[in-house]
Amino acid sequence: MNLDAAFWIALFFSTLRQTTPLLLTALGGMFSERSGVVNIALEGIILFGALTAAVVVERVEHTLGPGPHPWLPWLGVLSAMLVGGLVALVHAVVSIKYRADQIISATAINLLALGAPSLVLTYFYGNATNSKEVANRLPLWGPEGFALSPLVYLAFLLVPLTWWVLFKTPFGLRLRAVGEHPEAADTLGINVYRMRYIGVVLSGVLAGLAGAYLAIGFLNQFVRGMSAGLGFIALAAMIFGKWHPLGILFATLLFGFASALAIQLQGTEILPAVLVQAFPYVVTVLVLAGFMGKSRPPAAVGRPYEK
Amino acid sequence: MLTDERRLGVLVALGGGVLLLLWYLAPWAVPHRLFGGEGVLLSPFGHHLPQGSLPPGYRDGWLLWTFYPSLAWLALTLVLAWTPKPARKLYLMGILGLGLFLLTYLLFQASVAQVNAGAERPILRRYALGLGSYATLAYSLYLLLLARLFSPGGLAFLVRRRGVVVPLFSLLLASLLGGVIVAVMKANPGEAKTLREAAMLKLDLITYTYQLLYSPLVNPSGFLQSLLLATPLIFTGLAVALGFRGGLFNIGAPGQLILGGIAAMLVGVYLPGPRWLVLPLAILAAALAGGLWGALPGWLKARFGAHEVINTIMLNYIAASLFLFLISANEYKFFGRTLYLPFKYPGYEARSHEIRPEARILHWTELVAPGGELSFALPLALLLGLLGYFLTRKSLGHRVLMGLLAGVVGYLVGGLLPGPAVNFGPDLTSVRLNGAFLLALLALLFFHFYVFRTVGGYELRAMGLAPKAAEYGGVLSGRKIVLIMFLAGALAGLAATHYVLGGGIDEYRLKQSLPYSVGFDGIAVALMGQNTPLGVGLAAWLFGILLTGGLQVNLQLGISRELVAVLQALIVLFIAAGGFLPRYFTDPLRAAEVELKEESRKREEREETP
Numbered sequence: 001m002n003l004d005a006a007f008w009i010a011l012f013f014s015t016l017r018q019t020t021p022l023l024l025t026a027l028g029g030m031f032s033e034r035s036g037v038v039n040i041a042l043e044g045i046i047l048f049g050a051l052t053a054a055v056v057v058e059r060v061e062h063t064l065g066p067g068p069h070p071w072l073p074w075l076g077v078l079s080a081m082l083v084g085g086l087v088a089l090v091h092a093v094v095s096i097k098y099r100a101d102q103i104i105s106a107t108a109i110n111l112l113a114l115g116a117p118s119l120v121l122t123y124f125y126g127n128a129t130n131s132k133e134v135a136n137r138l139p140l141w142g143p144e145g146f147a148l149s150p151l152v153y154l155a156f157l158l159v160p161l162t163w164w165v166l167f168k169t170p171f172g173l174r175l176r177a178v179g180e181h182p183e184a185a186d187t188l189g190i191n192v193y194r195m196r197y198i199g200v201v202l203s204g205v206l207a208g209l210a211g212a213y214l215a216i217g218f219l220n221q222f223v224r225g226m227s228a229g230l231g232f233i234a235l236a237a238m239i240f241g242k243w244h245p246l247g248i249l250f251a252t253l254l255f256g257f258a259s260a261l262a263i264q265l266q267g268t269e270i271l272p273a274v275l276v277q278a279f280p281y282v283v284t285v286l287v288l289a290g291f292m293g294k295s296r297p298p299a300a301v302g303r304p305y306e307k
Numbered sequence: 308m309l310t311d312e313r314r315l316g317v318l319v320a321l322g323g324g325v326l327l328l329l330w331y332l333a334p335w336a337v338p339h340r341l342f343g344g345e346g347v348l349l350s351p352f353g354h355h356l357p358q359g360s361l362p363p364g365y366r367d368g369w370l371l372w373t374f375y376p377s378l379a380w381l382a383l384t385l386v387l388a389w390t391p392k393p394a395r396k397l398y399l400m401g402i403l404g405l406g407l408f409l410l411t412y413l414l415f416q417a418s419v420a421q422v423n424a425g426a427e428r429p430i431l432r433r434y435a436l437g438l439g440s441y442a443t444l445a446y447s448l449y450l451l452l453l454a455r456l457f458s459p460g461g462l463a464f465l466v467r468r469r470g471v472v473v474p475l476f477s478l479l480l481a482s483l484l485g486g487v488i489v490a491v492m493k494a495n496p497g498e499a500k501t502l503r504e505a506a507m508l509k510l511d512l513i514t515y516t517y518q519l520l521y522s523p524l525v526n527p528s529g530f531l532q533s534l535l536l537a538t539p540l541i542f543t544g545l546a547v548a549l550g551f552r553g554g555l556f557n558i559g560a561p562g563q564l565i566l567g568g569i570a571a572m573l574v575g576v577y578l579p580g581p582r583w584l585v586l587p588l589a590i591l592a593a594a595l596a597g598g599l600w601g602a603l604p605g606w607l608k609a610r611f612g613a614h615e616v617i618n619t620i621m622l623n624y625i626a627a628s629l630f631l632f633l634i635s636a637n638e639y640k641f642f643g644r645t646l647y648l649p650f651k652y653p654g655y656e657a658r659s660h661e662i663r664p665e666a667r668i669l670h671w672t673e674l675v676a677p678g679g680e681l682s683f684a685l686p687l688a689l690l691l692g693l694l695g696y697f698l699t700r701k702s703l704g705h706r707v708l709m710g711l712l713a714g715v716v717g718y719l720v721g722g723l724l725p726g727p728a729v730n731f732g733p734d735l736t737s738v739r740l741n742g743a744f745l746l747a748l749l750a751l752l753f754f755h756f757y758v759f760r761t762v763g764g765y766e767l768r769a770m771g772l773a774p775k776a777a778e779y780g781g782v783l784s785g786r787k788i789v790l791i792m793f794l795a796g797a798l799a800g801l802a803a804t805h806y807v808l809g810g811g812i813d814e815y816r817l818k819q820s821l822p823y824s825v826g827f828d829g830i831a832v833a834l835m836g837q838n839t840p841l842g843v844g845l846a847a848w849l850f851g852i853l854l855t856g857g858l859q860v861n862l863q864l865g866i867s868r869e870l871v872a873v874l875q876a877l878i879v880l881f882i883a884a885g886g887f888l889p890r891y892f893t894d895p896l897r898a899a900e901v902e903l904k905e906e907s908r909k910r911e912e913r914e915e916t917p
Contacts, residue, residue, distance in 0.1 A: 040616060090880075099893075100883035103556055103616060107830055108880035114827070115872025122867040123492050232620045239617075269640035278628035281621040288613040 011257075011264050016152055017218065018263070019256030021046070021210035023155045025234035026241065026248045027162050028206030032088075033243060034166065035199025036179035036300040041091045041106035042207040043231025044113030048087050049080035049211025051117045054131045054222035055124060056080075061135055072136040077151075077212045084208015085201045092200035096193055099304035117224060131222040138217040149217040151209065156249075158206075163245040175199055179298035182305040192305050207231065229281065236284040243298065251287075258283045312393060315457045319388035319397070319450070323381055326446045330377070332503060333510040334437035336415050338365055338422075342433075344515055344864055345496040348507055350439060355504050357497045362431060364422045369414040377407055377443060384450065397454035404447025411440045438514045459912065463905035469892045470837045474846075476888060477881035478835070485874050486513040493866055516864060520856035520871070529855050531671070531738040535811065537851030538740070539564075539822075541747040542802035543829025544847050545754050546601075546795045548838040552758055553791040554771035559604060559619025560799040560826030562626035563597035567800025569633060570596030571807045572650075572659045572817035575666035582665040589666045590746070590804050597800015598793040600626065605792025609785035615792070627823070634659050634817060657819035668742040668809035672731060680726045685745075687721030688714045703760055741809035743801075747847075750798060751840040757794075758840075767791055799826060831875040834882045850875065 025042050032039040053076035060072055091109055095102040118128040125132055140147035166172035177185040178195040186192050210230070215222050237255050241247030258280040266273040334348035334355070339362050348355040349367055351374040361367060380403055387396040415436055423429045455461050465472055490509050499505035523529030543560040550557030570592040578585055604618035632639075635657040639646045652660050676682055695713025699706045758764040769777035770787055778784045805811045806821055832850060836842030850871070857868040885893035891901045 094880060094884045098884040098887065100885070104830075104834065105880060105883040107558065108876050108883055111827060111831065111876035111879060112873060114824070115869040115876060118867045118869035119488065119492060119873060122865075122869075128867050128869065229620065229624050232617055236617050236621075239614075269643055271641065272632065272636075272639040274628055274631045274635060275639075278625045281624040281628075284621045285607070285613075285618055285625075288618060289607050289611045 007264065011260055013146065013148070014260035014263055015253065015257045016148060017256075018259040019252050020149070020152045020155045021213050021218075021230055022234045022237055022252040022255055023249065024151075024158070024210040024213065025207045025231055026238040026252050027155075027158055027245065028203035028210075029235050029238045030162070030166075030203075030243055030245070030248060031175070031199045031206075032203035033199075033238065033301050034179045034298055035175050035196045036182060036298060036303065036305065037092065037095060037196055037200050038102045038302045039088070039091060039106055039200060039203050040103060040232065040235060041088065041109035042203060042234060043227055043229065044106075044110040045084045045087050045204050045207040046211040046214065046227040046231050047113040047117060047225075049084040049208030050215035050226055051120060051131070051211070051222045052083040052208070053077060053080040053212035054134060054215040055120065057134045057136055057216055058132050058221075059124070066135040069136050070139070073138045073216050076134075076216050077138070077209065080208040080212035080215075081205045082208070084204040084206070084211065086204070088200050088204020088207070089197070091204075092197050095304065096196050096200070099306070102302055102304075114225070117222065121222070121224075129224045133221045134216060135220075136216075137220050138213075149213065151213045151217050154209075159245050159249045166245065176298070179300055182300050186305075186307065192307075196305070210234075233280060233284055236288055239297070240287045242296075254287075255280055255283060311457060312391075315393055315397075315453060316388045318453055319393075320385060322446055322449050322453075323385050326381065326442050329442040329510075330439050332506045333439040333442065333514070334507055335370060335374075335411070335439035336434075336436050337511065337515075338362060338415075338419055338434045339431040340433035340435075340515070342863060343496060344512060346433070346511060346515070348437065348511055350437075350507065355497075355499075355507050362422065365431070366418060366421070369418050373407065373411040373414060373440075376410075380404060380407055381446075394454045394458040397450050401447045401450035401454060404443060404450060408440065408444040408447065411443065412436060415440075435518055438510050441514070459909055460905050463902045466891055466898045466901045469898060470839070470842070473886045473888065473892055474835050474837060474842075474878075474882055476886040477878050478849075480881050480886065481874050481877035482517065484877055485870065486517070488870070488873065489513050489516050489866065493864060512864075516860055516866065516870075519859040519863060520853050522859055523852045523855040528734040528738055529859075531735060531740050532855045533848065533851040534744055535738055535740040535851070536854045537847040538744045538747050538805045538811070539802040539825045540828055540832050540847035540850055541844060542750060542798050542805070543826045544832030544836060544843040545750055545829075545840070546799035546802075546826075547829040547833035548836065548843055549754065549758070549767075549791060549795045549798065551833055551838045552771050553767045553787070554774055555605075555608075555788065555791055555795075556616050557601065557619055557792065557795045557799075558616055558827070558830070559601060559622050559796070560802075560829045561823040562619070562623035562826070563600045563796040563799035564802045564823050564826050565623075565626040565630045565821065566600040566796075567593035567597035568803035568807045568817050568821055568823075569630060570800070571803050572662070575662035575808055575815075576660045578666070579663070580665065585663070585666045586668070586808070589662075589808055590668075590801070593800045593804050593807075594797040595800070597803070598797035601796015601799065602789050602793040605789040608792075609788045623823075623826070630817075630821070631657065631819070634819065652816070658814070659817040662808060662815040666808060667815050668746075668804060670810070671738075671740040671742075671744070672736055674742055674745075676726070676729050676731075679728055679730065681729045682722060682726055683724045684718045684721035687724075688718035691717030703756070707756065739810050739813065741805065741811065743805035743809040743811070746801065746804065748844075750801060751844050754798075754843070755840040763790075799829070802826075828875060831879050834879055 025046060029039055029042055056079045057072055057076040060075065087109060091105055094100045094105040121131060122128050138149050138151065141150050141153065142148050166176065174185065174190045175195055178190060178192050182192045214226055233255055234252070237251035238248055241251035262276040262279045265271055265276045331352050334350050336349045337346040338349065340346035345357055347357070347362060349370060351370050380400065384400045387393060387400060390396065419431050419434050422431055455464060490513055493512060495505065495508040495512060497508055499508055523533040543564065546560045546563065547557050571589050574585065574589040574592040578588065600622060604615045604622060607613040607618050608615045633648065633650045635651065637648055637651045639648070650659055652658050674685060692710045692714030696706050696710030699709040758767060766777060766782045766787060769780060770782060770784060774784060802825065807817050812818055812820055828850060832843055832846045835846035835849070853871045853874065857871040860866050860870060861868045881887070891897040
């Protein structure tokens with residue numbers, strides 16, 4: 001097995017593709033945690049987003065015919081973002097208004113994401129594991145051979161954008177204040193609950209976007225359990241990236257590289273595929289163990305706020 | 308602001324309105340139903356008869372005998388709710404309502420028996436009461452609850468029992484939402500001519516779904532099957548509950564279960580030896596491997612401060628990879644070199660070699676009736692064990708030891724006694740319930756004694772309630788975290804004994820179909836059971852029933868069995884939100900406030916009326 005230039009180029013582009021959903025989700029998780037709400041429901045929200053995108057596109061094709069509809073994948077993306085936001089809103093209401101344990105409430109949503117897709121798939125397609133393939137996937141932008149999904153570009157553009165929003169706008173200042181010291185923020189007239197709702201819903205919208213990327217950008221259908229822990233890895237990347245957009249970019253690139261390497265090594269005789277698949281998860285454990293001590297979460301994260 | 312008595316009247320009237328609506332819209336009884344759900348729906352306001360007429364020979368006159376008394380009962384209840392001192396009268400009406408429901412049930416059974424009597428094969432099948440009758444039952448219980456709530460000390464009574472109230476109320480809410488889901492997902496069986504008939508069909512569909520879900524309660528083989536499915540849930544539920552008690556969230560039960568399965572397989576397949584040695588060793592190996600896999604994230608948390616939630620989840624994926632690595636192929640390429648593994652059994656399927664007979668956990672028939680004769684070993688062991696425990700008047704250690712010794716003696720003596728021959732039908736013997744169920748019951752006992760009766764358990768609960776105070780009180784928190792996670796992992800690892808050593812998945816092997824996601828179900832079990840051993844046992848059984856019934860729902864109605872998973876998730880969500888009940892049901896401080904207030908009110912009343 002010789003590792004020639006083609007291998008490295010393929011690895012590079014694969015890294016970009018693998019990083020995209022992680023980056024989107026991790027940036028979302030950052031908004032939520034910066035506002036003081038842990039959101040491990042992102043894993044489930046990715047699944048809901050993917051399911052929505054695949055089913056919406058397929059259903060519209062079913063009524064309008066398969067013929068190319070350039071707008072259709074974007075409708076799928078928007079509906080996935082909407083559903084992602086709504087599911088996150090459930091987590092927000094339960095954990096902000098009803099002061100539930102944020103991890104338990106999010107786990108409930110993750111459990112729901114294991115069961116609910118089967119019901120929807122059985123209803124529409126009569127099988128419990130995957131949706132019908134769609135004809136209208138997201139387009140590829142870029143020169144022939146090196147084209148990437150628009151969501152890949154979007155994800156990387158979001159890094160400076162979120163940095164600007166978080167550190168250069170009044171909104172970002174308020175969001176961070178609410179996550180660091182809600183009592184102080186409250187006395188300054190910031191509506192703690194509203195900021196937290198916004199933070200959590202934003203995280204859901206971005207995770208839904210990541211789900212849409214998986215279903216109609218990366219693949220062309222929904223497959224049960226297709227997120228495979230992406231949401232959790234994204235949270236680890238967010239911790240590793242110290243709740244900062246730039247840090248998150250590098251952290252997700254590391255995880256994306258690990259996943260891409262696993263994919264590129266499959267079918268080669270270097271390492272067995274079943275073991276290589278565990279690679280990103282092992283990296284996550286190592287990273288959390290090695291660097292956790294040095295990164296500091298927002299001070300009020302995980303604590304329900306009471307007026 | 309309404310006075311308490313007015314509010315009671317309004318609540319009674321609201322419930323009465325719902326009851327009247329259900330009486331009108333829902334069927335009162337379904338004397339016959341086809342496979343797939345379509346039924347003959349009887350209602351005093353007009354039947355819905357898809358075949359055009361009542362089944363031949365069936366008489367529906369009994370319906371009026373319950374309908375008019377029910378109407379009179381409801382009218383009287385509504386009036387009495389507005390008279391002075393209504394609580395005691397409502398108790399009476401509630402009990403009367405229960406009587407009415409019993410009357411309805413008996414009359415209906417008699418009417419069906421009349422037709423079926425004498426026929427070679429029953430003419431009427433899948434008969435049951437309908438939502439209209441069940442509504443009477445529900446309203447009676449509602450009246451009793453209201454009466455208790457509005458008599459002195461009623462609120463404190465409920466608040467004190469919040470550990471039961473919150474899970475049950477969450478179950479009720481989840482079931483209502485589940486009903487809506489069923490209504491949306493599934494088209495009506497049969498045609499409706501009017502809006503009322505459409506509503507009737509829909510309500511009947513929902514009722515039938517839940518009837519199927521809970522059907523294992525009244526069906527012997529379903530009952531055994533529900534215990535079978537409850538077995539691993541007890542273990543994983545305890546694994547999560549132990550973590551919660553110690554302030555840790557163990558989402559790693561699936562991975563710990565996998566490691567337990569691998570270890571049990573290794574010992575069970577490859578260690579030769581007699582039964583008394585190999586079987587305990589295989590079980591211990593499962594516990595140890597699961598425990599170590601659990602201790603790893605515990606150590607990472609204690610040593611590096613890495614959060615256990617993400618680490619346990621990551622270790623689930625890693626365990627799944629390891630599991631597939633061991634049993635999905637026999638040779639692997641490492642950097643061009645070939646590594647040979649002996650674990651996979653030849654063939655297409657990814658599974659291990661068979662567990663040696665010496666290391667298998669016995670099937671339930673062999674425990675209850677070895678050689679076809681009913682054995683007194685287990686009942687006698689239980690009896691003597693309990694006697695030994697309760698009659699010993701010394702320290703806890705002595706009592707447990709005496710209980711164990713007496714249990715062993717009982718088992719040996721009971722094994723010698725001859726018993727009558729019994730013969731179980733194939734529908735019962737085919738259920739693969741096995742001795743792991745007893746192991747699960749022992750695990751419940753262990754949890755109880757360790758958490759609530761030992762110093763170690765006291766420290767564990769202190770860690771969960773107030774980690775800093777516990778540390779100040781002398782608990783070595785780092786070590787304790789590792790220990791808690793080890794024990795939790797060991798409990799989850801033991802769940803694998805049911806699958807691998809007990810043949811819970813059709814074969815005595817480690818197979819790719821090992822349903823390790825029951826580790827996640829353990830979260831729902833622990834929350835539903837409020838982290839108490841009795842609660843975990845009951846919650847595991849409840850989910851075992853629902854999962855068994857889910858199979859029937861899938862077969863008869865074509866609704867995915869994942870409906871049960873959705874119900875579980877909703878239950879977790881609602882319990883997390885405290886059932887959307889007032890704060891004093893979730894916050895211990897506010898609960899204490901309520902109780903104090905009720906106490907002082909009682910005292911005042913006592914002083915007023917000497």
